[in-house]
Amino acid sequence: MKRYYQPEIETAPREKILEIQNEKIVRQVRHVxxxxxxxxxxxxEKGVTPDDIKSVDDIRKLPFLSKADLRDAYPYGLLGTDLKxxxxxxxxxxxxxxxxxxxxxxxxxxxxxxxxARAIVAAGGTEEDVVQVCYGYGLFTGGPGLxxxxxxVGCLTLxxxxxxxxxxxxxxMDLGTTILCCxxxxxxxxxxxxxxxxxxxxxxxxKAGIFGAEPWTEExxxxxxxxxxxxxxxxxxxxxxxxxxxxxxCEEQNGMHINEDHFYAEIIDPETGEVLPDxxxxxxxxxxxxxxxxxxxxxRTRDICVLNRTPCSCGRTHVRMSKPMxxxxxxxxxxxxxxxxxxxxxxxLKEGYTPNYQIVLDRERNTDTFDVYVEVGPDQFSDLxxxxxxxxxxxxxALRTMLGIGPKVHLVAPKTITRSEGKAVRxxxxxxxxx
Amino acid sequence: MAITQxxxxxxxxxGQLVDAVxxxxxxxxxxxxxxxxxxxxxxxxxxxxTDTDHxxxxxxxxxxxTKTEVVAARMGDQSGSLLPILKTLNEANINIEYMxxxxxxxxxxxxxxxxxxDIITAEAVLNASGIQTLTDTSLKI
Numbered sequence: 037m038k039r040y041y042q043p044e045i046e047t048a049p050r051e052k053i054l055e056i057q058n059e060k061i062v063r064q065v066r067h068v069x070x071x072x073x074x075x076x077x078x079x080x081e082k083g084v085t086p087d088d089i090k091s092v093d094d095i096r097k098l099p100f101l102s103k104a105d106l107r108d109a110y111p112y113g114l115l116g117t118d119l120k121x122x123x124x125x126x127x128x129x130x131x132x133x134x135x136x137x138x139x140x141x142x143x144x145x146x147x148x149x150x151x152x153a154r155a156i157v158a159a160g161g162t163e164e165d166v167v168q169v170c171y172g173y174g175l176f177t178g179g180p181g182l183x184x185x186x187x188x189v190g191c192l193t194l195x196x197x198x199x200x201x202x203x204x205x206x207x208x209m210d211l212g213t214t215i216l217c218c219x220x221x222x223x224x225x226x227x228x229x230x231x232x233x234x235x236x237x238x239x240x241x242x243k244a245g246i247f248g249a250e251p252w253t254e255e256x257x258x259x260x261x262x263x264x265x266x267x268x269x270x271x272x273x274x275x276x277x278x279x280x281x282x283x284x285x286c287e288e289q290n291g292m293h294i295n296e297d298h299f300y301a302e303i304i305d306p307e308t309g310e311v312l313p314d315x316x317x318x319x320x321x322x323x324x325x326x327x328x329x330x331x332x333x334x335x336r337t338r339d340i341c342v343l344n345r346t347p348c349s350c351g352r353t354h355v356r357m358s359k360p361m362x363x364x365x366x367x368x369x370x371x372x373x374x375x376x377x378x379x380x381x382x383x384x385l386k387e388g389y390t391p392n393y394q395i396v397l398d399r400e401r402n403t404d405t406f407d408v409y410v411e412v413g414p415d416q417f418s419d420l421x422x423x424x425x426x427x428x429x430x431x432x433x434a435l436r437t438m439l440g441i442g443p444k445v446h447l448v449a450p451k452t453i454t455r456s457e458g459k460a461v462r463x464x465x466x467x468x469x470x471x
Numbered sequence: 472m473a474i475t476q477x478x479x480x481x482x483x484x485x486g487q488l489v490d491a492v493x494x495x496x497x498x499x500x501x502x503x504x505x506x507x508x509x510x511x512x513x514x515x516x517x518x519x520x521t522d523t524d525h526x527x528x529x530x531x532x533x534x535x536x537t538k539t540e541v542v543a544a545r546m547g548d549q550s551g552s553l554l555p556i557l558k559t560l561n562e563a564n565i566n567i568e569y570m571x572x573x574x575x576x577x578x579x580x581x582x583x584x585x586x587x588x589d590i591i592t593a594e595a596v597l598n599a600s601g602i603q604t605l606t607d608t609s610l611k612i
Contacts, residue, residue: 412480412535419478419517419539419586420568421508446512449480450535 039351041157041189042150045297047351056297058091060325065089065098067116068331074113075101075333092300095323096311101335103136106276111137116331127175128275128374138275139329145184147326151281151295152185152271158286158293158350159244159269161215163190166241168213170204170222171249173197177279178249182217185281191215198222201229212241219372220252220260220268224402227263237265246271248280250372251360253468256402257289270359276335277322283357291344291356298326301355302334303343306364317342319364320357338365368463370397371404373441377462380408383434388415394453395443398466406443408435411450473540473590474605475523479516480535483509491516491534498522498529503610504573504584517571519543519584523607541586542593543605548574548581556583556602563596565589 040046048056066086068075078099079085088097106114115122121141128136140148161167167186171178179197186193194207198218204226207213216223223245230240242264248271257268272292273280282299283292294301302311303318312318320337324330339360348356368375381391392411397404410431418424428445436442454461481487488507495502495518505518520526523538530536546552553572560567568586575581582605587593594604 414535414537417478417480417535417537419476419515419537421510421515422568424513424515425510447480448512449482452482 038157038162041154046154046293047353048297050353053296053353054092057300057325060297061092061095061300061323062086062089064323064325064327064331065333067328068333071116072114072331074105074109075099078105095300095302095334098323098334100309100321101332103276103336103338106136110135114330114332115139117141117328122329125175126177126180126275126279136275138278140278141328144278144327144329147298148181148278148281149184149188151273151278151284151298152181153188154185154295155246155269155271155281155284156182156185156189156191156215158284158352159215159246159267160287161186161189161191161244165189165191165214166194166212167191167215167217168194168196168204168208170196170198170216170218170226171280177273177275178217178219181273181279181281182246186217201226205229205233208240208242209235214241214243216242216245216264216266218245218247219249220247220256221250221371221402221404223247223260223264223268224256227260228401231263237263240265242266244269246284248272250369251467259402272357272360274322274337276330276332276337277324278327282322286348286350286352288348288350290348291358293348293352293354293356294343296354299323300325301343301357303341304336306336306338306340314343314345317361320360336364338363338367340364366463368395368397368465370406370441373439375439375441379438380435383431383438384410387431387434389413389431390450392450392453394462394464396464396466399468404467406441407446408443409446409448409453411453412447413450416447473594474519474543474584474607474610476539476541476584476586477518477520477523477527477530478537478539479518479530481514481516483512483514487514488516494530494533495520495526498526500526504571504582506569506571506584508569517569519573519610521610539586540590541584542590542597543582543584543610544597545575545603545605546581546583548579552581553583555600556585556597559596559600559602560585560587560593563592565593565596 069086082099084097122139123142124140125137169182173179245266245268260268269285271280271284273282283294285292300323302321304311304321306319320339320341322335323333340362341360342358344356384391390413394409396407431445479491500520500522503519508515544556566588570585572583
């Protein structure tokens with residue numbers, strides 16, 4: 037069985053990988069300097085020119101990019117080529133005001149699909165396989181990313197997109213799906229639905245699943261593996277750098293190999309921005325080495341993780357990253373949607389409430405529950421129950437519109453939100469997403 | 472004339488009602504009538520108390536409290552007493568949001584507290600039908 041999609045690069049000696057990276061970074065910095073005035077300006081402010089970048093060791097001289105830059109530069113400010121050379125956009129789940137639109141040339145898409153193809157082959161995929169992609173298609177990178185990779189490997193691709201579980205199961209059973217691609221929570225849900233319909237794990241032809249786009253635990257992995265009778269592989273990525281496939285798990289299931297020929301990874305101290313030594317926990321920063329249309333240098337992912345450079349028994353030589361262990365900002369990922377507590381505050385103030393609230397996240401049947409407790413003030417409280425309940429519903433609607441995901445709102449009495457050392461506790465996350 | 476009802480926002484959990492009633496009694500007021508409406512997370516305690524303004528002043532830092540004008544209509548304490556009140560309001564096309572009742576101190580003396588959409592018309596039609604309604608002053612006696 038084919039073990040690697042591109043063995044010559046996936047198992048290349050470290051020196052070879054470094055050589056590739058050194059060559060690419062010099063070219064890429066020049067490309068950005070020449071084509072992205074926004075970043076050129078940041079470099080000038082830092083007193084760096086392309087001549088200062090001779091190898092990946094010099095990357096630390098470059099300025100960081102953050103989500104705030106992406107917002108400031110929206111939509112074309114970080115574009116690295118003429119629009120006429122671009123063939124597609126993808127976008128993040130789109131919480132208001134923080135939408136990221138990433139551009140792709142055909143080459144960008146081609147390299148991105150190579151990355152997801154590597155992930156599929158690492159999960160055991162060959163041209164014999166039937167790959168069911170039930171990540172969302174459309175602006176979300178999940179569907180298109182895995183779809184493209186599946187084509188490259190030569191698998192029979194079922195472009196299901198997300199939802200309609202009954203149909204998913206019907207296609208899965210009728211066409212003998214062997215590899216499932218979706219979010220881990222949806223995989224768990226499909227597992228439960230199969231059991232409810234009386235199917236046993238051995239009744240399906242599935243052998244592997246490639247699951248990502250949201251945090252999940254080892255415990256959840258074991259659950260999914262058991263309920264579907266498969267081996268479950270993690271995949272990581274972000275729209276800013278391309279999409280899923282920036283890194284992926286091999287059969288060792290012990291960290292995700294970063295596609296280092298396309299992405300240079302650093303771990304920094306989120307406070308000081310200093311690069312941390314290997315093995316230390318910090319914020320993951322990516323530099324795209326090949327992207328033409330959306331060439332981000334030193335993009336701060338805000339994901340906290342650890343890099344592992346010890347050789348992997350799978351034969352791949354690319355560095356492994358741990359599952360993200362948290363975030364260096366206050367962003368929450370709820371059912372795959374990015375939510376910032378400040379957005380909730382904005383809605384409350386706009387609707388005339390005090391900004392006293394608490395977000396409680398938990399998991400039921402492997403799906404996130406999202407509850408927002410809001411202190412009622414004298415201006416809102418009514419002796420009429422119906423009016424209070426309409427307020428609750430109204431707030432739910434306003435929050436759903438802002439966040440793109442609907443929380444359950446609970447009105448509570450003033451001064452009842454838990455405070456620790458006088459400061460209100462804004463988020464209680466009981467999901468235990470990090471082992 | 473109407474009477475003033477207080478409404479307290481309470482969490483739907485043990486201990487809340489004790490706290491509220493304790494606070495009312497600690498301030499020397501008598502609860503003449505009360506009812507509770509409940510939702511999933513919270514409830515509303517509605518009460519007719521003696522010395523309403525004093526209670527609101529004393530409780531407003533501890534509780535979310537609001538006052539509402541309601542009609543307290545006198546009726547007899549026997550079968551069928553409520554009916555004329557409801558019929559009168561119905562004929563005047565008055566909608567009742569909620570209601571609760573309490574008995575008076577005298578024999579055959581009961582009152583129904585009515586939260587209606589048009590309090591002035593409600594009282595007028597009730598009084599015109601010979602149904603007596605209470606005022607805050609009459610309630611204190």
